[in-house]
Amino acid sequence: MSASTARERTRAANRAGFGAFIGSTIEWFDFYIYGTAAALVFDKVFFPGLEGPIGTLVAFATFWVGFLARPIGGIIFGHYGDRLGRKKTLVITLLMMGISTTAIGLLPGYASIGIAAPILLVCIRMVQGIGLGGEWGGSVLIASEHAPKGKSVLYGAFAQQGSPVGNTLSTLSFLAISQLPDEAFVSWGWRVPFLASAALVIVGLLVRLKVSESPAMANLIEKKKVVKLPLTEVLRTQPMLIALGIGACTIGLSATYFKSTFALSWATTSLGFDRSSFLTIILVANITQIIVQPFGAVMATRMKSWSRAVTVMLLPELILMPLMFILISTENYGLAMLGVAVATIPHCLYYAALAGMLASRFPAHLRYTGISLCYQLCGTLLGGTTPIIGQFLLNRTGSITAVIAYAVFQVALTLGCMLLLLKRPNHDEQAAEPVPARPTVPATA
Numbered sequence: 001m002s003a004s005t006a007r008e009r010t011r012a013a014n015r016a017g018f019g020a021f022i023g024s025t026i027e028w029f030d031f032y033i034y035g036t037a038a039a040l041v042f043d044k045v046f047f048p049g050l051e052g053p054i055g056t057l058v059a060f061a062t063f064w065v066g067f068l069a070r071p072i073g074g075i076i077f078g079h080y081g082d083r084l085g086r087k088k089t090l091v092i093t094l095l096m097m098g099i100s101t102t103a104i105g106l107l108p109g110y111a112s113i114g115i116a117a118p119i120l121l122v123c124i125r126m127v128q129g130i131g132l133g134g135e136w137g138g139s140v141l142i143a144s145e146h147a148p149k150g151k152s153v154l155y156g157a158f159a160q161q162g163s164p165v166g167n168t169l170s171t172l173s174f175l176a177i178s179q180l181p182d183e184a185f186v187s188w189g190w191r192v193p194f195l196a197s198a199a200l201v202i203v204g205l206l207v208r209l210k211v212s213e214s215p216a217m218a219n220l221i222e223k224k225k226v227v228k229l230p231l232t233e234v235l236r237t238q239p240m241l242i243a244l245g246i247g248a249c250t251i252g253l254s255a256t257y258f259k260s261t262f263a264l265s266w267a268t269t270s271l272g273f274d275r276s277s278f279l280t281i282i283l284v285a286n287i288t289q290i291i292v293q294p295f296g297a298v299m300a301t302r303m304k305s306w307s308r309a310v311t312v313m314l315l316p317e318l319i320l321m322p323l324m325f326i327l328i329s330t331e332n333y334g335l336a337m338l339g340v341a342v343a344t345i346p347h348c349l350y351y352a353a354l355a356g357m358l359a360s361r362f363p364a365h366l367r368y369t370g371i372s373l374c375y376q377l378c379g380t381l382l383g384g385t386t387p388i389i390g391q392f393l394l395n396r397t398g399s400i401t402a403v404i405a406y407a408v409f410q411v412a413l414t415l416g417c418m419l420l421l422l423k424r425p426n427h428d429e430q431a432a433e434p435v436p437a438r439p440t441v442p443a444t445a
Contacts, residue, residue, distance in 0.1 A: 018207065019090075020143035022208070025166045027093070027139075029197070030097045030100075031166070034063060035260060047110065065126055067384025072133060075373070078231065078369030081368035085218075090139065091208055097132060097135065098200070098204075101197040102198045140156050141216075143156055146214055153360075163351070164290045167260060171283045178275045227366060231373075242373055244421040247418075249375050250414040255321070281333070288345065293352045310350065314347070314414060315415070320343040322407065350414070360427060
């Protein structure tokens with residue numbers, strides 16, 4: 001390979017990584033502002049007759065609808081992403097997410113249009129979920145499949161970094177508008193982050209349109225090796241891999257919703273925290289994640305054993321996640337901030353490496369569908385239900401202990417499933433291995 005070709009590939013890889021990061025940041029911002037609004041205001045705007053713990057539970061149920069729709073997006077866009085290419089799907093998903101998020105910002109409340117308001121909210125939330133369901137797998141692959149040899153986990157982390165940055169922007173936006181008087185916040189203030197999404201999407205599109213198709217996908221298209229029905233094929237050939245992948249994604253998804261959705265609601269309704277104080281705590285945790293998370297990808301890249309890296313990352317979370325809830329329950333601002341920030345470190349290290357590890361276990365022709373199914377089904381079954389189950393356990397027992405036990409279970413499930421997943425063949429390594437030359441047969445006279 002010539003020096004100019006190598007430089008061009010490096011530029012293409014960096015452009016793909018940056019495009020994945022910018023696009024996923026915008027999409028996660030759109031997704032997270034819904035969770036924050038559900039915790040703070042949706043019960044008042046869309047379910048005014050159900051305010052209090054029941055109203056919060058119903059608002060969290062609409063939050064979960066987005067997760068319910070995410071596997072649909074994973075199936076739809078996984079199908080086209082494995083057949084037509086990663087880039088095309090990423091442009092469509094970004095547009096879907098931006099339009100639906102802006103629509104929520106324009107949606108009249110229950111006081112204006114009655115029952116139509118929550119119905120429309122749920123419908124738009126489903127469109128959001130479908131868009132994000134297709135986004136994640138494409139972002140991961142457009143980055144990791146452009147990566148230089150041996151750096152797929154590192155480049156896959158570009159897409160993963162969009163989650164904490166999007167979450168931070170979401171928290172900052174609500175922290176700013178939470179300074180408004182309650183009446184202004186409920187009537188129009190909460191809409192500002194949703195409407196701001198329109199401008200962000202334009203920026204994301206300009207970046208994404210400059211990214212080239214991934215080499216692995218371009219090669220499949222050129223050699224006409226795409227699969228007619230990727231979903232059917234991956235379910236037929238890789239059912240156990242899908243099951244392990246769902247479990248392996250668990251704490252990487254749910255930890256954020258334990259903090260920024262469930263704990264936000266719990267701290268501001270059952271404990272003595274005001275809205276701005278706990279949003280600041282979440283903001284500090286998000287900044288911690290932005291700083292620390294890339295080191296997870298570096299750790300996994302440099303350590304010879306991915307299994308060892310995962311164990312080192314996740315074992316501390318078995319202690320730190322319970323500690324987080326205990327320190328929040330003290331109602332001491334400094335202790336709560338410390339607990340949430342420290343508990344963020346293990347799962348964010350893991351989250352950085354998760355995408356590349358998961359993608360490496362699926363062959364390229366089924367990869368978009370495979371990793372999307374794992375991630376999005378996990379979101380539906382385990383991630384998105386986190387605030388609902390947490391609130392239900394809290395309502396039922398009146399104690400945070402049951403929520404702590406559920407969090408510990410999720411950490412243990414994640415660790416066990418990923419260790420089993422990493423025993424499966426690494427298709428990136430197999431693809432990189434040179435094909436042995438055929439032995440020549442001497443010509444006969």
